[in-house]
Amino acid sequence: METQNGESGYVEILQKSQRPFNPLVVIEFTAGVKQAAIEWIVAKIQKSKAAGGAELDVNAVVMHHKQETVLYVGGSTERLLWAADMMDIKKEYRDGYHHEFSVDDVTNFRGSKDLDSFLTMAEKQKIILHELEAVRATEDDTAIAGYERFRLLSGNSIIKKYVSNGIIAKMYPLHDEEEIKRLGAEWYQLKKFANEQPIYQIRDYFGEKIGMYFAFLGFYTVALIPPAFIGILYLVTSWKSMYREAIFAVFNLIWATIFLEAWKRYCSELSFKWGQAQDVELNRSQEPRAMYHGTMDKNPVTGKPEPRYPKYKRSLRFYGVTVPVVGFCLMVAFYLMLGYFYLQAWADEVYAKDKTWLNMTLIYMPTAIYAVIIGIVNNFYRKIAKILNDFENHRLQSSYDNHLIVKLILFDFVNCFISLFYVAFYLQDMTLLRSHLAALLVTQQVIGQVREAMVPFIFVRRRKQQVDKVMQKEAAIQKVEYFNGEMDQTIQKQVNLESTMDEYEGTMDDYLEMFLQFGYVFLFSSAFPLAAFWALLNNVTEIRSDAFKMCRVFQRPFAESASNIGAWQVAFEVISVIAVITNCALIGMDPEVKKLLPSDISAVNIVIIFVAVEHVILAVKGAVAYCIPDTPKWVEIELEKMAFQSKQALHAERMAAASSQQKKLGDLLKLETRETSI
């Protein structure tokens, strides 16, 4: 057995360390992985930076009965601070701004009294991830040890290759039990229901990307209050002006614009406070995704060797493959929808002719069949979208994400909204539109709530009991290798628990849910004014259930930085433009509204009037968006202050250096005169 001769292997490679060991990140190998591969990477992780290693501390625990090896990775405070310096992590300086952390200036950073807790746990874990990924294959490393078939190219990130080749099954940072209890108490406890979300704590614990999502979710939910309030008001008051739908729709459209602009401002405020705003975007100098491939070349900015994939090839793949395939999928979704409506019409007809109980159940059959088929198609499409996105071979994770977002949005837009468009503008049946919209919105939300909140809650309770049982059994059968002192039993229990947790898949699905809801609320607001109310009701609980999921259901995700919500901002803005068109068309088609106009106006002129109104609303919308600055004034001033100060400092430095050089310029000038006279 490979495990047996491996046992001594560790001892040879490792020097035992007496430093206190604080595990931060867990690496789980797939069961049955060759010992050589494990030993090789453990050695790489422990080796010094100079020798091409990560210079981090590792504890290895081997569970004999499952053939699984688990690594616990940590690092000394000194090592992590140096890495933070090299990674340009931003920390609060004594001047109150966020500056790139520098070890030789450490005493001027806030919170540097206690160096061990100067970096947050999330920052430490992010650093460890970065350092692990930065361990690269040298010229001599041609393949993963023990696996000749997994070739390595010089410069490949070894750990990424382990993950992509399935040798490493999971890699996740550990939760901070104390901190997560404190955060949970602030965030999702029922008694704090009316409080604001602890956005800054969330960011400290989960990083900027997830912090930004919850800030957006909270901001959007608050923004739903006025339309929800007016919707309720319309429902309960007897005031039934003919204009009410129109007034409500116009209010909603302008409100959506103001909300999106106000969010941009709030977002840039958070971005500044979190030290994310000052960066120039350096896309090309960023390292490519692990899966990016191409012929080896030099990076045009950094000069480092990296694969290069010409843009025209990507465009060819995009326009030649992605566009037709996605177009075909959208067509399929469209025809499915048509089929549903024909089937429904047929069922209605049958029931109308012969009102038996059997035929009554027939009425509900098309909806049920449609729901099932859509579910299957949707799953299938998501797989296709991912394959296409991989196939496009994007260099950066951010552009990969944005292209995937667009693919998912397109399909979900057609899937969820095309039937509404069909009812509204082809069938032109306002009653059906209202009931269809209400049914879609409310059922999707109820299903979502159950799936997201109830099911995981039950699972978590059951899982904990299981883990307790397993731990009792395992204590007897597991074989442990210690390199940095004995592992705490509570941490092992924690890892056993977190190992069974689901991996957090990123913010994509959460944003997508909000995006669809935003569409339901604003695209047809004149048809169903109560939509905002239902959405508000959903989001108030959504926030708490999402919070619970983050804290208790999922493995902790690695912190990622973000300065805005990326492609989603554009997606929401596009919906808000389409909403102007749909609402104007809906109101223009309403026979009630037409009655209000003088009777001698021709039908053509009525259409022209509504088109004119639509253009005016679009122009106002554009003007509002243009006039509201994207950054609050104080943030602008602070950013300028920083830029100005660094410029001044450069200037002062130059002047100091120049006083000794002044003679030099004089000499140069004299020299010149002499040369000319000669």
Next chain:
Amino acid sequence: METQNGESGYVEILQKSQRPFNPLVVIEFTAGVKQAAIEWIVAKIQKSKAAGGAELDVNAVVMHHKQETVLYVGGSTERLLWAADMMDIKKEYRDGYHHEFSVDDVTNFRGSKDLDSFLTMAEKQKIILHELEAVRATEDDTAIAGYERFRLLSGNSIIKKYVSNGIIAKMYPLHDEEEIKRLGAEWYQLKKFANEQPIYQIRDYFGEKIGMYFAFLGFYTVALIPPAFIGILYLVTSWKSMYREAIFAVFNLIWATIFLEAWKRYCSELSFKWGQAQDVELNRSQEPRAMYHGTMDKNPVTGKPEPRYPKYKRSLRFYGVTVPVVGFCLMVAFYLMLGYFYLQAWADEVYAKDKTWLNMTLIYMPTAIYAVIIGIVNNFYRKIAKILNDFENHRLQSSYDNHLIVKLILFDFVNCFISLFYVAFYLQDMTLLRSHLAALLVTQQVIGQVREAMVPFIFVRRRKQQVDKVMQKEAAIQKVEYFNGEMDQTIQKQVNLESTMDEYEGTMDDYLEMFLQFGYVFLFSSAFPLAAFWALLNNVTEIRSDAFKMCRVFQRPFAESASNIGAWQVAFEVISVIAVITNCALIGMDPEVKKLLPSDISAVNIVIIFVAVEHVILAVKGAVAYCIPDTPKWVEIELEKMAFQSKQALHAERMAAASSQQKKLGDLLKLETRETSI
């Protein structure tokens, strides 16, 4: 007489200098200005920087017969280089990039072999202007010498106060006779007619702002070739498809979008090559306009004392005064247009009833009256716009300019286009629209050509002869004070000539002309496909006549930097959006086009089809604009390279400093452990 006791005054203040004196900038005082004021500012200009002066060289020439004093200002190479360093002027470095010039690094800048010609003449003049304006009133300077009523506040720019109080009549940089001949030969000589403009030479001579205007003019003119070609093709070929107007219009609309996007790319390319692109916009740290006023406060970024004018007051003035006044002016222009059409209809009627010669002249009366009134109203409005803009009290010149541009655009848009809208969409008379459009476009261009090219040409010839005569007379009567050696007779003749030249009013009117032309060509292209051809014809000569004006008719303007065309980009883009709406409406109204559709389509559905087409074109336009990157790839790479390199340098520096500090961090950590153990 004050001039008499002033004569000795100069001698007391000035030390005679033996350095070769090269005059660069001319300052002309108003006739009859008190000698004390002149002496005071001459002293300030000559004093050392440390003593609050400009440390520049001055020659004063007094013309007794007119009581006019003229100052010639220059500076030593050393002085100018130091100022260039402090002003962060960008020069080409040996790595090929533009970097902020630094005296102690001078040998690494390209062209530093010959330091006297290292800075271009335009740069030297720009530096002198900056240094003159940087001479500020101290605590002791309470008023302009000799004029107790012209109060000074500590920190006021003295020379700006001289200009705004009318003590200085003119201040302009001298032309470089040799260089302007060379530039002119490349630029507007008939034999070089087919050549490209020497954009880089223009930029070197006139600065980036004017260089950018001519680059835009040239780029736009070339972009007119395809629509002009198609317009001609339609005219000469017998192919008379019903769709031809529609095809032409759609081509034009997409072409306009591509042109504007392509210009943005070309613009950012120029901006990069001219060293303008790398700056973060530091608005708040820029010095306010000379005319900006408010209560004294501190600049929020630099901390320097400066007037502060709260934003709400400006908004109050803008929405409370500017908006109503401008709105009223637009109404007046609209009613004038209505009046014209009524008068014309009346005259037509009279002539139709009684076709006498007298009544025939009557037909042309309304147009003549309208033209005259519009001319007067336009002049009047420009004055109002300037007063309103001053009243709004903008802090920066750029925001002052942009607000003035918007005001002028609004009025000229109504003035020039509203009658076309009236004919197209109210009267719905396509024949009248075509003839009206042709008349407006062609007459405006002919008038413009005559005014801009012919008249100045004649003036310049006469002026030269006059100056020769004056010089002969003046040689006897002028009294000259020399401080830096005798003034060259040719330079004095040159100044006498340039003094009588018109001041160049900036690029505003030139852009406005192009803006209106762009509107004529694209707003109604389906009605008058030949518009692009006429515009092209005009611009080919316009470029040369503008070039001639710049070189021979106007005083040389001070070079100003610019990285784009500012508010004009937005203005052109807005027109290109409006053009989609107008063209779709025009084609939709065309009875010929309607005949092509199946006859069973209702009128309402025809309108809806055209609205749908319009929305699709707008969406395509938006997508095209979104998909074409605003910056060419190579510029992006270069910019990122620069940012990356400076980041790397910072890093390397930090690492070097850190090696000695590494112990320090270790000490800190040890200290901490000790403290905890105690």
